[in-house]
Amino acid sequence: MRKLFILMFLSAGLSAQSISKQVIAPLGGTVSNGNNQLSYTTGEIVIGSMTAEDGSFQLGNGYYPSLNLEVLSIDSPTTNLLVKIYPNPTKEVIFISHPSSNSFKVFISDLTGKVLLQNVVGKQEPINIEKYPTGTYLINVTTEDKKTNSYKIIKQ
Known part of the structure; x- marks a missing residue:
C-alpha cells in the first residue's frame, strides 16, 4: 500500500502545467469551413501581461500589438552647467x-x-x-x- 501511495505521489508531482494565451470574452465563437478555422471574440474583459521576445514585460489585450511597459518618471535630468x-x-x-x-x-x-x-x-x-x-x-x-x-x- 505504501509503495502505491509513493508511486501515485510521484506521478502527480511529475505532471506539468503549460501557460498559453487565452481569451475570456462574453461573446465570440469559432467558424469552420473545411480546412479553415476562424475564432473571434468581442468585448474582452481580461487584459494580461505577456513577455516580448527579448524578455521584457509587455501589456496586451488581444486587439492591439503588445505595448512595451516602461517606467515613467517625473524627475527631469539636470544639466551640470557650472552656473x-x-x-x-x-x-x-x-x-x-x-x-x-x-x-x-x-x-x-x-x-x-x-x-x-x-x-x-x-x-x-x-x-x-x-x-x-x-x-x-x-x-x-x-x-x-x-x-x-x-x-x-x-x-x-
Missing part, C-alpha cells in the same frame, strides 16, 4: 557666473509661471529683483552654447 547664481537668498540683486560663458539668456518667473523678466545679461552683471515681492522665484539660465537649466531663488 552659479548668488547671493541666494537675496534682497536686491543677483549675479550669474560661469567659467567660460560671458552672457546668458535669463527668464525669471514666479511660481505661477508668470514671466517677470526676460533679458540677456553679462557675466557678473547685477540683476535687480528689489521690486519683486518676498517669495520664491524660478530662474532659467541659457548659456552661450544653448544649454539651459532652472534654479530656485529666494527673495527676502
Whole structure:
C-alpha cells in the first residue's frame, strides 16, 4: 500500500502545467469551413501581461500589438552647467557666473509661471529683483552654447 501511495505521489508531482494565451470574452465563437478555422471574440474583459521576445514585460489585450511597459518618471535630468547664481537668498540683486560663458539668456518667473523678466545679461552683471515681492522665484539660465537649466531663488 505504501509503495502505491509513493508511486501515485510521484506521478502527480511529475505532471506539468503549460501557460498559453487565452481569451475570456462574453461573446465570440469559432467558424469552420473545411480546412479553415476562424475564432473571434468581442468585448474582452481580461487584459494580461505577456513577455516580448527579448524578455521584457509587455501589456496586451488581444486587439492591439503588445505595448512595451516602461517606467515613467517625473524627475527631469539636470544639466551640470557650472552656473552659479548668488547671493541666494537675496534682497536686491543677483549675479550669474560661469567659467567660460560671458552672457546668458535669463527668464525669471514666479511660481505661477508668470514671466517677470526676460533679458540677456553679462557675466557678473547685477540683476535687480528689489521690486519683486518676498517669495520664491524660478530662474532659467541659457548659456552661450544653448544649454539651459532652472534654479530656485529666494527673495527676502
